[in-house]
Amino acid sequence: MDSDYQSQARVFKALCDETRLRVLEMLRGGEKCACKLVENLDCGQSGLSYHMKVLLESGIVTSRQEGKWTYYRICPEGASALVSLVQQLTAVADDPDQFGCCEK
């Protein structure tokens, strides 16, 4: 029951940009190096770096360094936390209010 709207919002912000959705799609195919992401994405190198930071901070993606390369992949824990969050946010209570607030 996360009641911190800001941190919830941060996760969704990660998903509301077209470039980041493209990144996620590429990562669904497995771990990718930043250079490979850049060459398929029409954002500059620093642009990718910015977007990856947003994805990392959301918890949906993790990274790993190897020499001078950075590899990114989808984080299963973050992904399932996201699914739970969405379910939680949209699940209607067992006994929802039956009448509006303006009835006589």
Place this chain on the structure above:
Amino acid sequence: MDSDYQSQARVFKALCDETRLRVLEMLRGGEKCACKLVENLDCGQSGLSYHMKVLLESGIVTSRQEGKWTYYRICPEGASALVSLVQQLTAVADDPDQFGCCEK
């Protein structure tokens, strides 16, 4: 398999604002009239109207008119479509790439 990143992004945009998350939480308790939402939300009347439009366009919420009142509630179909979308976006392929792109 929705490949339209923009329409996917639109759904998440609905969820990346604190005020709209608060609205959703209120709607989890059942249908609410706009006036009730406004009085709990610290956004103006026109502000609420803007946010509700965003939520409606995302498909997560529906509305109903009754005289001069407007009632909003969570749309179960939209909610479950959202859950599916999130699962789809973060599900890693059966045979993900095992190596990075920069190996020798």
Place this chain on the structure above:
DNA sequence: TGCTTACATCAAAAATATTTTATATGAGGT
């Protein structure tokens, strides 16, 4: 009809996010 209430729409201002360019950092290699 005229008045009020509930909400929507518009436009301008304010706040945020993204893109772009330039520069910095850190890992190798020579």
Place this chain on the structure above:
DNA sequence: ACCTCATATAAAATATTTTTGATGTAAGCA
């Protein structure tokens, strides 16, 4: 040490979102 490559960070420019205030519309009631 110096050079290069891969990526990160900072700052400025631009774009997008959100808020705010004014105005519009439609329903209900006197």
